[in-house]
Each structure stands twice: as structure tokens, then as C-alpha cells.
Amino acid sequence: MTGSVVHSQDHHGSHRHLLWSADTLNKDLRKAPHAIIVPTVRRPAHLAHAANLAAQLECPLVTLHSGKYTNAKAAAWRLPKETDLLAIDILDPAHLRLPDFETSSTLPLRFVRRADTSAKRNLALILSHLLGWQRIVFLDDDIFVDDVSHLEAAAGLLSMYSAVGLSIGGFPDNSVVCHAYRDVGGNQESFIGGGALAVEMSRNHSFFPNIYNEDWFYLLDAKKGLQQLAVTGAVRQRPYDPYRTPGRARAQEFGDVLAEGVFWLLDQSRSAAEAGPGHWMDFLARRERFIAHVLTMVEEAKLDPGEQSRMVAALKAAKGRLAHITPRMCQDYLRALSDDQERWRLHIEGLEKGLSLGAALRTLTKPGCPTLRWEIKNHRGSLPDKRTAASSTRSHSILNETRKHSPADRNPLGERV
Numbered sequence: 040m041t042g043s044v045v046h047s048q049d050h051h052g053s054h055r056h057l058l059w060s061a062d063t064l065n066k067d068l069r070k071a072p073h074a075i076i077v078p079t080v081r082r083p084a085h086l087a088h089a090a091n092l093a094a095q096l097e098c099p100l101v102t103l104h105s106g107k108y109t110n111a112k113a114a115a116w117r118l119p120k121e122t123d124l125l126a127i128d129i130l131d132p133a134h135l136r137l138p139d140f141e142t143s144s145t146l147p148l149r150f151v152r153r154a155d156t157s158a159k160r161n162l163a164l165i166l167s168h169l170l171g172w173q174r175i176v177f178l179d180d181d182i183f184v185d186d187v188s189h190l191e192a193a194a195g196l197l198s199m200y201s202a203v204g205l206s207i208g209g210f211p212d213n214s215v216v217c218h219a220y221r222d223v224g225g226n227q228e229s230f231i232g233g234g235a236l237a238v239e240m241s242r243n244h245s246f247f248p249n250i251y252n253e254d255w256f257y258l259l260d261a262k263k264g265l266q267q268l269a270v271t272g273a274v275r276q277r278p279y280d281p282y283r284t285p286g287r288a289r290a291q292e293f294g295d296v297l298a299e300g301v302f303w304l305l306d307q308s309r310s311a312a313e314a315g316p317g318h319w320m321d322f323l324a325r326r327e328r329f330i331a332h333v334l335t336m337v338e339e340a341k342l343d344p345g346e347q348s349r350m351v352a353a354l355k356a357a358k359g360r361l362a363h364i365t366p367r368m369c370q371d372y373l374r375a376l377s378d379d380q381e382r383w384r385l386h387i388e389g390l391e392k393g394l395s396l397g398a399a400l401r402t403l404t405k406p407g408c409p410t411l412r413w414e415i416k417n418h419r420g421s422l423p424d425k426r427t428a429a430s431s432t433r434s435h436s437i438l439n440e441t442r443k444h445s446p447a448d449r450n451p452l453g454e455r456v
Contacts, residue, residue: 045224047332049325052217052226054302058204061196061271068198069191071096072237073172077180078159080106083117085180090122092178095187098123099418101166103159105129115414125396126414127403132158134408136165138386141375142248149363150293157247160233160257162403164247164387167240169399171392173197179234181277182207189272193237201243201266202258204231209275214251214295215288215353216330218281222350223336230255235274246383248376251294259301261377264311282349285356292360296326297369314373319366330358 046052077089079102086102093100100122104110111126118124129135132155143151160177167175174194184190184205193203211221212229221227233247233254243266247253258266281287300322301311334354337347394402396418404410 044226045336046226047220047329049329049332050220050225051299051303051306052220053228054230054306055228055270057265057268057302057305058231059200059267059269061192061269068195069188070174070195070197071098071191072174072176072194074099074101074167075176075178075190076101076103076160076163076167077178078103078156078163079109079180080104081180082108083114086114086118088183089178089180090118090124092184092187092190093123094119094121096190100124101163102126103129103163105155105159111412111414115416121417123417124415125418127162127400128412129155129159129162130412134404135162136403136405137161138379138382140246140248140379140382142250142372142379145371145375146293146368147363150368152249152251152290152294154249156233157249157253160247160253164238164240165390166399166403168387168390168392169394169402170396173240175238175240177233177236177238181279182234183209183275183277184235185275186272189274190237192271196269196271197237197239199267200269201239202231203237203269203271205235205237205272205274206270207232207235207276208273210278212276213281214291215281216291216295216333216357219337219350219354220329220333223333223340223342225333225336231258231268231270233257234276244384244387245380248379250297250372251291252298253294255298255302256376259311259376261373261380262312264305282346282353285352288353288357289360292357293364293368295357296323296361296364297372299326300369301373311373314370316366316370319369323361323364323366323369326361327358330354330361334358 075089075093075096075098077086077100079086090100102111102114102124104114104126105128111128114126115124135158137158163175163177174197176190176194189205193205196203207229211218212232212234213221213227217227236254245257245266247257250256258268260266300319301314303322304311304313304318334351337350337354340347342350396415400413401410
């Protein structure tokens, strides 16, 4: 790493000035969220921290599972018996009761995102609407919260803001290109994101498009600019290897270009609606110069040869994908995003509100599609504000009751205890 911080005229290393920052919050204004929601593909052990937070806040933990390493039954079996848990298996996102988004069909095949994170978060928004939850917290399974009052502070600010993020410390939370820029001395900060985000449901009718930086677009009104946002408190990101495969940078490039291109305008107090062909032609040229600049910095830096080689491969992958992005693609995607945001608003307004948990769960898939698989234990009612001392000590078995296991059993992932 270089000795001094490097700035690039082709890149904005921070967008934090777009947020209202709350360093402290009156204790009387703090509120518990109505639920903590965790999308996951990792083994249930990674949910233990979120389960502990939910127990401290006395709110439900909703876990959304997919992939070969986890499932709802395993989570119910592994997590503490007192956890107020709703665990749902997401086997096929196409079966979910989500609109047919134009943003999911407007891109060439090579740009289509394979992850189901956006679908899980959108399903959580629908579930929250159906149950009447107004304050929810999205938390990734690799995020750690050292002080639970920071979540209460974020939830409390939702009386004034549409969404409140927590500052992500520990390992930086950035795209691969921005990781490389920081690692060789570039001026690079993190923005708020879905990894630790409190959301207000009654005013906020946005959705998560299936694209990298989907959380940035969730926070954006495509016709105007950012929603009313704040940042408070702090969380820690578990370390990971951003350069493990060049494919990561390649898959991120379109979403990174689109988000940074829009925020380039917002940083100048301009509207997202100004992102026309001229802007995108200019910004794509800036992005190419920026990646080339970071690539030169990496090649000239005194780094471990293996690490340097992997960083170079990642940057070249991003640069290769960038060559296929056109101003028309960017403009068309933002137009589709604007249309999809209206489509989502109408979809949400057409759903019932205040359903029982069983009715809500049965509503989450499209007509004619198989119902979801879920596990519920210690359910204490839809809203944590309605808890009673009796309900906190009584287990309610509804719908799919969690199966009891003896110590000799194998758990639902096939592992012996």
C-alpha cells in the first residue's frame, strides 16, 4: 500500500455526504424492529449471532434459505430453542409472488445475475407488508453487531427516514474494483447497504432489482434521487477474499457502473433523471480510465506476488466486461427501473395487510405454484409491540411444527451431532 491517500478525478471515493448522520440518538426514541431478516446460503451456524440479537430485542428472526449448505429445518434444529424463528426455504425464485420485472429481462444474457439475494429481500418486503410489520432490519449473515442498541437507534430513526443504514466497519464492504483501489492507497469509503439496513414499510415502496448494488437502487427513486436516508451506529463485516475469482469482478461491473454513474450525478446535487446518453458516454469513459489507473497502481505496488496477480486478473475481468456496456444499456435499465418501481408499488398496494402468519405464508407463492417450505418455533404474534410476559415463555406450534431430535439423530443437513 502507498504511503499517502490517492484521489482520482474519474472516481468518487465517498458518497457519505448524501446521508444524514446521527452520531447519537435519544434513548427515548429508540425502538425495537418488528423483525430481523437474514437471507442466507451459509450453514445455520452463521445465523447464531442474528438469533442472539433477535432474542435481545425480543423480535422475530426471519431466515431465508437456499443452496446446498442450509435449509429451514436445519436452522430450526440448530438455533437456540428460545429463538422466535420463521425459517423459509427459497427453492425456485420463479415461484414467488413477485412481479415480472422488466429489469430482469432487459439485459443481455451475459449480464444476468445468478444470485437470489434480491428475490429473498423482495419476498421479505411482501411478508412484512402482509403481517403489518412497519420497521424491519435486513442483516447479512456475515455482519456482527457489537451493541444491540445501534439497531434500536436505526429503527427509531425510521419515524423520520425511509431507510437507515449502519456504518459497516471491520472488513470494507465494496466492489472488487473499489477494494483494489483502496488496497493500493486509493481514497475509498463504504456507503450504507442491505447488509445492515433498517427499512420503514408504510412510506417506502421500493424494491431490490436483480443486479449488483441492488441495495443502492432500492434506496433510489429512479425519477428523482435518493429517498430520505440516514446512517447511525456501527456493525462489523466478516473478512472475505474479494479476489478469489475474477468472475466476481466481472459479475459486479454492470451494477457498479450503473450505481456509480447515478451517484456521480447525485454527488453534484443533480437528478437521476439527468442520466441521458451523453452522461453515460462520458461516465463509461471515466470508468475505463479509472480501472486502467487502478490496474497501473496495482502493477507498480509492492505487493505479495500471488495477491498482486489475483488483483490484476480481477481488474482485467472488470475491464473486459466494461467493454460490453453501452450508454443505451444504462439508459434503458434506468427507464426499466423506473417502470418496475411503479409496478412494484401497485403490486404491494394490491396485497392484503395484517394477515395471520399462516395466511401470509400461503400468499407468498404464485397461484398454481407449490407452497413454500417453512419452519416456525416460539412464534409470539405478528408484532413485538404486542408481546406479553406469558407469550414470551410459551411455544406456539403452528403449521409446520419443528421436529424434535435426539442426540443420536442426524441434523437436517445430514451431519451427526
